[in-house]
Amino acid sequence: MIHKKSIGIFDSGYGGLTVFKAIANKLPDYNYIYLGDNARAPYGDHSYETVYQYTLECVEWLFEQGCPLVILACNTASAKALRTIQQKVLPVKYPHHRVLGVIRPTAEVIGNYTASGKIGVMGTRGTINSESYPIEIHKFFPELDVVQQSCPMWVPLIENNEHLQEGADYFVQEYMDQLLEKSPDIDAILLACTHYPLLIPKISKLLPEGFKLIAQGDIVADSLSLYLVNHPEIEELLNKDGEKQFFTSGDHLVFDKNASIFFDKEVMSQQINLKI
Structure with a gap:
C-alpha cells in the first residue's frame, strides 16, 4: 500500500x-x-x-x-x-x-526582504514564545530588528474555514495593528505559520504599497x-x-x-x- x-x-x-x-x-x-x-x-x-x-x-x-x-x-x-x-x-x-x-531555511534568507532592517514575525503563541526566530535570524543577520506578534485566533479561523468571512477581519486587523504599533518602521512581515498564507488576501489590504509579505512555501x-x-x-x-x-x-x-x-x-x- x-x-x-x-x-x-x-x-x-x-x-x-x-x-x-x-x-x-x-x-x-x-x-x-x-x-x-x-x-x-x-x-x-x-x-x-x-x-x-x-x-x-x-x-x-x-x-x-x-x-x-x-x-x-x-x-x-x-x-x-x-x-x-x-x-x-x-x-x-x-x-x-x-x-x-522550516525555521532555519527562512532565517537564512529573511534579511534579503527588508530595506529598513526591521522584520515582523507573526506566528502561534508557541512559535513566538520559543524565541526561535530571533535566535536563528540573528545568526545570519545580527543587525536585523525582529519584532514578533502572536496571533492565537488565526489558526482556529483557518481550520474552521472562516478565514475569508467578514468575521475574520477583526482578528486580522487586531494583530496587524498590535505588530505595527510595536515598530512602525517594519517593511516586511514573515508569516511564521504555514496556515497563514490563506489570510494573505486580507492582510495585503492592510499594508502599504511596497510592503513585503513573506510566506515560507x-x-x-x-x-x-x-x-x-x-x-x-x-x-x-x-x-x-x-x-x-x-x-x-x-x-x-x-x-x-x-x-x-x-x-x-x-x-x-x-x-x-x-x-x-
Whole structure:
C-alpha cells in the first residue's frame, strides 16, 4: 500500500499543505507522504513536552512508512521539537534518517526582504514564545530588528474555514495593528505559520504599497532542493514515481474537504491511529 523511500511531510493539521504544494511544484518527481495530526491540532498552545511527544510520534510513524527524510512543515513543531529530535533521537535510534524544519531555511534568507532592517514575525503563541526566530535570524543577520506578534485566533479561523468571512477581519486587523504599533518602521512581515498564507488576501489590504509579505512555501522548497543536491546519500534513497499520499489522525472525510483549500487540488486521505 505504501511505497518505500518517500519524503515525509508533517504538520499538526492542514497548514503544512501550503509548504507541501510548493515542494511538489519545485520537485514533482519524488514520492511524498503527508501526515496531518488533525486529531490533536492545533499545537500552538501546547507545552514544549506535549508538542515534542506528538511530533516525535508522527516522525517515527513516517519513518516506519519508509521515509528517510522528514520535513516538519509546522513552525510550532520546528520551534519546540526539531532540535531535540535531531540531537538526541536521531543519533541513537535513527542514525541514517534526517529531519528538517522550516525555521532555519527562512532565517537564512529573511534579511534579503527588508530595506529598513526591521522584520515582523507573526506566528502561534508557541512559535513566538520559543524565541526561535530571533535566535536563528540573528545568526545570519545580527543587525536585523525582529519584532514578533502572536496571533492565537488565526489558526482556529483557518481550520474552521472562516478565514475569508467578514468575521475574520477583526482578528486580522487586531494583530496587524498590535505588530505595527510595536515598530512602525517594519517593511516586511514573515508569516511564521504555514496556515497563514490563506489570510494573505486580507492582510495585503492592510499594508502599504511596497510592503513585503513573506510566506515560507517557496523558501522551504528551494532549501530542500539544495539539500538534496548537497546530500546525495539521502537523495539516492528516494523513489521518483511522482506519487503523493495523504494521511490524517482525524476524520479523513473532513480532512479531504478542508485539505483541498490548502493544497489547491483534490485530496484523498487515509485515517491512521496515533497515541491519542
